[in-house]
Amino acid sequence: DAKTTQPNSMESNEEEPVHLPCNHSTISGTDYIHWYRQLPSQGPEYVIHGLTSNVNNRMASLAIAEDRKSSTLILHRATLRDAAVYYCILRDDAGKSTFGDGTTLTVKP
């Protein structure tokens, strides 16, 4: 299974942008890049996904490197409610996902 590498933890100040990096050097041509986040005592929540082009939705933006070996999740203005564990995962065309240990984002007021 293709793997992703993320920093264990990151900190941000409230209302500032946050860039969460992810490396996936073994990505295959048909793998989609998905991001989920998990708040304490809850199941993971879908954030955004993409294949090759940058993507925007109401929650975040996803910037994908041209060679697709890395991506960055961008939260434009972090709020205290964005404090969570963020997972970058690769989904193959069978839909199977392999989660790593994610990045714990701390947002300081």
Place this chain on the structure above:
Amino acid sequence: DTGVSQNPRHKITKRGQNVTFRCDPISEHNRLYWYRQTLGQGPEFLTYFQNEAQLEKSRLLSDRFSAERPKGSFSTLEIQRTEQGDSAMYLCASSVYFHEQYFGPGTRLTVT
């Protein structure tokens, strides 16, 4: 639609007992996934169904674990002869084919 639901939310059992968890996916979703998550770790894939067919099982799914999805609707995950190492959060997710997954709140199992 209220999303993916899981029951029970918490289960405490004694070692050696059998337990069964239920997952009700979002109604139009044809895929259903089971994951296990221990403290501080990301979810680990266990198995998934497309409609009623179980398409893949992880090596983590020992012969004490069995999952079913009769009629392609709800799913059950049974653990026989529970061990302390089975203590974890069991997460269910559903999706439309390989699109984004929607997770339930999980069932926390404690084996004493």
